[in-house]
Amino acid sequence: REPAPGDTLGPVIVLQWEAPGETPRAGSRLTAELTDDSGIYVAGLAPPRSVVWTVEDLHGRLLVAEDLAGRVDFGEDYRSATVAFELPAALPGGEPLTLALEASDNLGRRSRASLDFVFGGAVSPGPLLGLVYNMPNPTEGGTRFFFEIGRDADVGVDIYTATGRKIVTLPGDRFTPARAREVGIHWDGRDADGDRLANGLYFYRVAARDAAGRREERVERLAVLR
Numbered sequence: 161r162e163p164a165p166g167d168t169l170g171p172v173i174v175l176q177w178e179a180p181g182e183t184p185r186a187g188s189r190l191t192a193e194l195t196d197d198s199g200i201y202v203a204g205l206a207p208p209r210s211v212v213w214t215v216e217d218l219h220g221r222l223l224v225a226e227d228l229a230g231r232v233d234f235g236e237d238y239r240s241a242t243v244a245f246e247l248p249a250a251l252p253g254g255e256p257l258t259l260a261l262e263a264s265d266n267l268g269r270r271s272r273a274s275l276d277f278v279f280g281g282a283v284s285p286g287p288l289l290g291l292v293y294n295m296p297n298p299t300e301g302g303t304r305f306f307f308e309i310g311r312d313a314d315v316g317v318d319i320y321t322a323t324g325r326k327i328v329t330l331p332g333d334r335f336t337p338a339r340a341r342e343v344g345i346h347w348d349g350r351d352a353d354g355d356r357l358a359n360g361l362y363f364y365r366v367a368a369r370d371a372a373g374r375r376e377e378r379v380e381r382l383a384v385l386r
Contacts, residue, residue, distance in 0.1 A: 168269070169196075169269060169271065170196065170263070170264060170265055170269040170270045170271030171194045171195060171196040171200055171263045171264070171265050171271050172194070172195045172196065172271070173192055173193070173194055173261055173263060173271060173272070173273035174192065174193040174273065175190060175191075175192050175259070175261060175273050175274075175275050176190065176191055176192075176193075177189070177190055178190065178191060178244075183278075183280035184247055184277045184278070184279055184280055185247065185279070185280040185281060186247055186248060186249035186251075186281065187246050187247065187249075188246065188247045189244060189245070189246050189247075190244065190245055190246070190247075190259070191242055191243070191244045192213075192242065192243050192244075192245075192261050192273070193240075193241075193242050194211075194232075194240065194241045194242070194243070194263055195239060195240045195241075196239060196265040196266075197239055198239075198265040198266045198267050198269075199238040199239055199265060199266040200232060200234075200238070200239075200241045200263060200264075200265060200266075201263070201264040201265060201266050201268075202229040202230075202232050202241075204229055204230075206268075207227070209264035209268060209270065210227050210228075210229045210263075210264075211227070211228045211229045211232055211243060211261070211262070211263045211264075212225060212226065212227050212228065212261070212262050212263075213225075213226055213228055213245055213259065213260065213261045213262075214226075214259070214260050214261075214262075215247075215251065215257055215258065215259050215260075216257065216258050216260075217252065217255065217256075217257055217258075218255060218256050218257075223250075223251060223252075223257070224248065224251070226245070228243045228245060228261075231243050231244070231245070243261075247279070251279045252279065253279050253280060253281035254278065254279070254280075254281075255278065255279070256276055256277075256278055257276070257277055257278065257279055258274055258275070258276050259274060259275055259276075259277060260272055260273065260274035260275075261273055261274075286310050287310050287376070288309060288310050288311065288313060288368050288370055288374055288375075288376045289307065289308070289309055289310075289313075289366065289368040289376040289377065289378055290307070290308035290309070290310070291307070291308045292305065292306070292307040292308070292366045292378045292380055293305075293306055293307075293380065294306070294347075294364070294380070294382050297382050297383060298382075298383035298384065298385040299349060299382065299383070299384060299385070300349075300384075300385065300386045301348070301349035301356065301384075301386070302346065302347055302348045302349045303346075303347055303349065303382065304344045304345065304346045304347070305317050305330075305344050305345045305346075305347065305364065305366060306340065306341060306344040307335075307340050307341075307344065307366050307368070307378075308337070308340065308341060309335060309337050309340045309368055310337070311337065311370055312334065312335065312336050312337075312370065312371065313334070313335060313340075313368040313369055313370045313371075314332055314333070314334050314335075314368065314369045314370075315332055315333065315334075315335050315340065315345070315366065315367070315368045315369075316329065316330060316331070316332030316333075316345075316366075316367055317329075317330040317332075317345050317347070317364055317365070317366050317367075318330070318364065318365045318367070319347070319351075319362055319363070319364045319382075320362060320363045320364070320365070321360075321362060321363075322360065322361050322362065322363070324363075327351040327352060327357070327362075328347075328350070328351050328352045329352070330345050330347055333345070335368075349384070357384045358384070359384050359385055359386060360383070360384060361381060361382075361383055362381070362382050362383070362384065363379055363380070363381055363382070364379070364380060364381075364382055365377055365378070365379045366378050366379075366380070
């Protein structure tokens with residue numbers, strides 16, 4: 161298309177938070193609205209003219225720089241577009257930062273919009289491991305361990321005698337919260353040598369680790385009674 165006659169400025173850029181008024185944190189989403197009578201440049205043939213967002217600290221140190229040209233969503237025609245993006249977790253919390261977005265039109269005229277904010281850090285993921293239990297308990301032999309987890313996690317079970325000697329480690333697996341509640345981990349009631357346990361009180365430890373490496377565990381009792 162032919163550029164609009166008399167267009168002498170770069171794109172008009174309006175930056176806005178998806179949830180205005182809330183403290184910006186990891187995952188907080190922004191939308192940029194871009195308008196220009198000559199169209200928004202997203203061809204990628206001239207990288208310095210691409211649509212780029214950045215974050216700098218108070219001293220001008222560059223913390224984020226990302227090309228968003230491939231994510232630009234045009235409106236009814238080539239003269240208006242939007243692009244959305246999210247704050248990463250790896251930003252310093254509690255200090256002033258400047259977020260900016262730059263874009264060019266099809267005549268090569270470039271413009272910039274910015275906003276200042278204080279990063280609130282990553283959102284706390286909350287507890288990983290909640291209630292753990294086994295059924296049946298007491299058991300004559302086998303039992304199944306169930307557990308509540310706040311998000312997907314690798315979960316395993318170790319079983320100990322009353323004196324603290326570990327007698328078996330059950331193979332761990334990746335669990336969703338639903339699978340942890342409904343399926344759990346089965347144990348056939350035998351130790352690592354394949355022998356059935358004597359009647360008595362035992363302890364088991366359920367340990368969960370999420371994708372971020374956070375680990376939590378719980379210890380509960382089980383009884384063998386035949």
